Amino acid sequence: MDIDADLALPNESEINQNDDTNIETNVATEAELYQYPKLFSSKTLLELCNSSWSRSYNAKNNIQPYLRGCKWSPDGTCCLTVVNNDGVHVTELPKDLYFGSVNPERKIDVLDSVIHVKEAGLVYDFCWYPGMNSNVPETCCWLTTRQNAPVQMWDAFDGSLRGSYRGFNAVDEMEPALSVTFNPEGTKIVAGYKKFLRTFDVDRPGRDFGEHKINSPASCLVTDRNLLAIGSWNTTISLFNMSESGNYKSIGKMHGHTGGVTHIKFTPDGLKLVSGARKDHRLLVWDIRYYRRPLNILSRVVDTNQRIYFDVSPCGKYLVTGGTDGVIKVWDIDSVNWSESVDVTEVSKDNATFRFPLHNDCCNSISIHPLRPILATGSGQYHFNDPVSALEDSVMDNDNVASLDKDVSINSDMKYSSNAENSLVFWWIGDLPNIT
Template sequence: MSETTETSEAVLEGSYVPYTNSSPFQYASYNFENTALELARAQWPNYGDQHYLKGCKWSPDGTCLLTVVRGAGTHVMELPSDLYSGESIRTSRPIVPLQPAVSVPESGLIYDYCWYPGMNSSNAATCCWLSSGHSGPVHLWDAFSGDLRCTYRGYNNQDEIEPAISCVFSADGQSIFCGYKKNVKIFQTARPGRDFTEYPVQHQVSCIVASQAQPGVVAVGTWKNTIDLVSQSDGSFRHLCKLSGHKGGITTMAFSLDGFRLYSGARKDKEIICWDLRVPGRPMFCVPREVNTNQKIAIEISLDGKWLVSGGTDGKVQVWDVSEQTYPTVHMQMSLHSDCCNGVSLHPFRPILATASGQHHTLDPLHHTRNTSQYENALCMWWIGAQQEDPDLLTAIIKAASNS
């Protein structure tokens, strides 16, 4: 599909704005050889109701970062202005404290969220994100004001609103795919309300992703550890194949840039499986990671298709080079958090990695307390590009060594 025909309509107070899937920027050149340098951090307090983070996602234009905090709503953090340019960062650069530019105090649990794929800060109408939670319909939020633009309401057989467990935009932004207990509902982005079409499934849809390279191809993950690959055509779904190999329910998936590979991870499952969709009968390869809880631990594929990145319940971030190797080994492992690292997101145009940490900590059955030393609940930005030593700091170190 050409860029001129790849358009959709973003909803903004009844007006429609065309979206073209093009960018003036080049993909980031990540350097996973040096130790990650921390750039910025936001920390949430250790309240009794546990305000831990639930992932993080860079906006498509790279200007801001979206995160969800359990019990504290959704927050948008802007990229620090000094990080928009420059080929390298000095190791002496101070860590910038992050403050939310926009906060939405949604009540209850938020199950899933995603950016509008054509989000561009120079066009306010495209700056929005979706969120789904247990309290009601799918919401479309304004990224500038935090106002609610509209809702997409899925109804069950009893004509009751049911919450979407997962949600995602189509590659062109025209449609919204929402996963429910017994079906996938497809809404038209420009038509909020209760108009939708359905695709029936056998199990609850825990995770859903859309292919950017092959418009209309959608992977539907379930709590029954299976993945259905389907194709949307003429307003309906056509089943392509079923993938089965995980031990637990599917929690995270990502398509490769060319659309030929699908990476998936599951709860209480210490493997990421790579599926070759040209020969989908068996996994192409598996790589290990530490996941010993039911929590969603995100994976990310760099836009150039070279790097696979994953968090872990041990607080480590692992990186694999999947560009050429059939059975890749860990290229780099970074201990970035003292608590579970549940979110990883690579900046689209700068060598910056965002991570989110935190998890549910159970009560001590004898003392009814939690080990608060394990809490972190942090959103961080890390530089994974070229670094340079501060000449003044290096001179001071040499002088101090010579005096001793």
């Protein structure tokens, strides 16, 4: 077939040159369109919004609605929060914070939940759909797993139940998953149980699942590309290679924590893993290529069995964690190279770049916004009532002070506090141009 000279196909060298030019143009265009903002550059946090929960007047003393985790949606439009004894809440980010900077004199917004799912029982774990986009309603959903219930998928627009994924044991009894997550593509659900990993197809709710036996309960899960890391209450972290068909091949185990592992997270480059445990004041940084010993050890305050979250910024430069003392700690890789080898002589030294005492109670929830310089923090924990103070109040009310046993004293190891703070707060962690 004859080809007109004006329509002649380019030769191979011209094709390669054009392809290289197009790739460079596309990369430059993407860089110009969006560049992740600098964080903590002003060394000051500005409160943007808050929301709080309190016990109703007629509720019993053991009903305490403290926060147990918060996570930004992948598109950054809303924040998912789990509140003890009050289910799951979805809180939207005010639209004036979508773009630009903020004025230091900006009024603090008091936020209300746009979605409230009143789930009964203790929520063990929750996660967003990884491809969530508010412009595509089908992708707007999250997963929860809770006490005496299957893994459930919820709609983020109206809070309705989309489907349930049930795991059954050898005697055909439904058992709850301890942890749950999606694979990176969002096509499968990986649920961790006491003795098994079970894989469900997102498109097939019900009891159809693949099963892989594990040696210890899966208290937390995280996936990255073809890797799956599993934290356990027996203080170990197991690393698996996932196949597209849902099969798992063991890579190895990591040992180093003194308490049960409660939260793990990959860094954005996928080469390192950060882990935290209960009643363990250390954050361990692992290189998954050489996982026999921790790469670095960071310190925080964790005095209870409660899960204390941490987060790594999408740019991979900052590691932020909460603590039972209410202090937020930040490690900047430019100031403290937290992702490199540890100096064993300074393991006990607190080398955090910044410390922000933001809460009067335990700060258990941390989540960095995926696109904006905004940090979400959640506070709260279970508070025990002091029996001696209650007895004194009862005696004083009866005007019978003499009947109080003066030998009754509080054990010095027992600490009772009524200083409860159950709040979700959004903080600006970017530049503040007009601050004085």
